[in-house]
Amino acid sequence: MLFFRVEVRDDGIYVGVEPDRPHVATVSDVMHGSVGLGLVFTTRQQIGNRRATCAREQPATLRFVATLPPLYAHRLGREPGPDSSRAALQATLAGPVDGLETDACLTADGRLVLLHEPWLSGPTTLRGWAHQTLWSDLRRARLRDRHGAPTNETPMLLDELLDDTPRDIPVQVEVKAHGDPELARATAVAVCRVAGGRADRDRVEVLSFHTTACEEAARHGMPARLIAWADYMPAALARWAALAGVGGVCIEHFLLHPALVERLRSDGLSVSTGTINDATLAARAAALGVDAITTDRPAALHRELAATSLAA
Numbered sequence: 338m339l340f341f342r343v344e345v346r347d348d349g350i351y352v353g354v355e356p357d358r359p360h361v362a363t364v365s366d367v368m369h370g371s372v373g374l375g376l377v378f379t380t381r382q383q384i385g386n387r388r389a390t391c392a393r394e395q396p397a398t399l400r401f402v403a404t405l406p407p408l409y410a411h412r413l414g415r416e417p418g419p420d421s422s423r424a425a426l427q428a429t430l431a432g433p434v435d436g437l438e439t440d441a442c443l444t445a446d447g448r449l450v451l452l453h454e455p456w457l458s459g460p461t462t463l464r465g466w467a468h469q470t471l472w473s474d475l476r477r478a479r480l481r482d483r484h485g486a487p488t489n490e491t492p493m494l495l496d497e498l499l500d501d502t503p504r505d506i507p508v509q510v511e512v513k514a515h516g517d518p519e520l521a522r523a524t525a526v527a528v529c530r531v532a533g534g535r536a537d538r539d540r541v542e543v544l545s546f547h548t549t550a551c552e553e554a555a556r557h558g559m560p561a562r563l564i565a566w567a568d569y570m571p572a573a574l575a576r577w578a579a580l581a582g583v584g585g586v587c588i589e590h591f592l593l594h595p596a597l598v599e600r601l602r603s604d605g606l607s608v609s610t611g612t613i614n615d616a617t618l619a620a621r622a623a624a625l626g627v628d629a630i631t632t633d634r635p636a637a638l639h640r641e642l643a644a645t646s647l648a649a
Contacts, residue, residue: 405623405642407435408635409509411612412453413498415633419480420460421451422490426498432636436507436629438544438611441495442467442514443524449495449531450475455515462487468520495531504537509631511564512543512550521547529557544587548577555582562609568592575604585609587631590622598625616641 412420414429421439429437442455444467457463457470461478472494480490495510502508510528514521525543532541543554543561554561562585563578574586585607588597593610601608611631613619619638622630632638 405619405630406609406627407507407629408433408619408638409436409438409507409609409611409629409631410434410635411438411631411633413437413439413451414635415483416614416637419482419488419490420453421493422480422488423493424488424490426502429635430502430506433639434506434635436509437498437502438509438511438631439495439498440511440513441524441528443520443527444472444475445469446471446473447527448472449510449524449527450492451495451498452492453513455513461492466515468514495528499532499535499537499541504540507540507542509542509544509562512545512547512554514547514550518547518549521545521550522553525550525553526557529554529559533557533559542585548581551583552581555584560584562587562607565589566592568597571597571600572604575601575606578606579604585628587611590618590630593622593625593627595625598627602626614638616645620645 410425410429412418412425413422414425414434417425417428419425426437439451440453441449442452444450450467450472452460452467454460455467457465457467457475457478459481461475461480463470463475463478467475475492478492479487480492482488499508510532512521512524512528514524525545528541528543532538535541538559541559543550543559544564545551545554545561546564546566548563551561551563561581561583563574563583564587565574566589568588578584578586584605586601587609588601590610590613593608598608607628608626609629609631610622610627612633613622613630614633616638619630619632619642
C-alpha cells in the first residue's frame with residue numbers, strides 16, 4: 338500500500354495531497370494512465386462538508402492508495418515456463434496479466450523465433466547461432482527449462498504469438514543479438530515487418546539493449562524502449578532518445594530512485610522496470626510512478642498485492 342498525506346480544510350472537506358511527482362503521457366496507449374489513486378478509510382466517517390452533514394466524531398485518517406502499473410509477463414511467464422513457450426503463454430493467459438514480454442532472435446531465413454538468447458545451446462537442445470540456423474531446423478528443437486533440462490516444448494515464432502493472443506494484450510518484443518549491432522538492427526527491421534502490417538500493430542513495442550535496434554524501430558514508426566542497467570548521465574540518454582524518436586526506457590528496479598525517475602519523465606520518457614517478483618519491491622516501484630513492471634509471475638504478484646491492499 339502506498340499512502341499520501343491528507344489535509345482537512347476549514348470547511349470540513351478532506352483533501353488528498355499528491356506528492357510533487359510529474360506524470361507524463363507514455364509512448365503508447367498501453368502505458369497511458371498507469372498510475373491512479375483510490376481511497377481507503379481506517380475509521381467510519383461521514384465525508385464531505387460538515388455543515389451539510391455532521392461534525393466529525395474523531396479525527397479521520399484517510400489514505401490514498403496508488404494503483405499498480407501494468408504487470409507484464411517476463412518471457413511470457415517464466416515461473417510456469419519454459420521461457421517464451423506455448424505452455425508458459427497458456428498458463429499466463431489463464432490468470433490476471435496486463436501485458437506480455439518476450440525475446441526475438443532472427444533465423445537464417447529471416448524468421449523471428451522467440452528465444453531468450455541467440456546462442457542455441459542455452460535455451461534449446463540445438464547448438465550454434467540462431468541467425469545461422471534455418472527455422473525448419475529450429476522448430477524441431479526442444480526448449481530447456483530454467484534448470485537446463487529439455488522439455489517437450491518447441492520454439493514458437495513471433496507471428497504465432499501475435500495471432501494466438503487477445504488483441505487487447507500488449508506485447509513487448511526484446512530484440513536479441515550477441516555483440517552484433519547490425520544483426521540487432523536487422524532483427525528490429527524484421528519485428529517491424531511482422532508487426533507493422535497488422536491491424537493491432539499499436540500493441541507491439543520493441544525493446545532492446547542495442548541502441549541500433551531501438552533507433553531502427555523508431556524509424557519504422559514503432560514504439561521503442563531502451564533497456565538500461567546503469568543510471569549514468571540520464572540527461573544524455575534523454576537527448577539521444579529525443580533525437581532517435583525512442584519514447585521509453587526500461588531501468589533495472591534496483592537503480593530506480595525518485596530523482597532519476599523524475600528526471601527521465603521530465604524529459605518526456607516513459608519509464609518501466611523489471612524484473613520484479615516480490616510484492617514489496619513492486620509496491621516500491623509503483624510509488625516511484627513507473628509505467629509498467631515486468632515479472633516472472635504476474636498472476637501470483639497480482640494476488641499478493643491485492644492481499645497486501647486488503648490487509649492495510
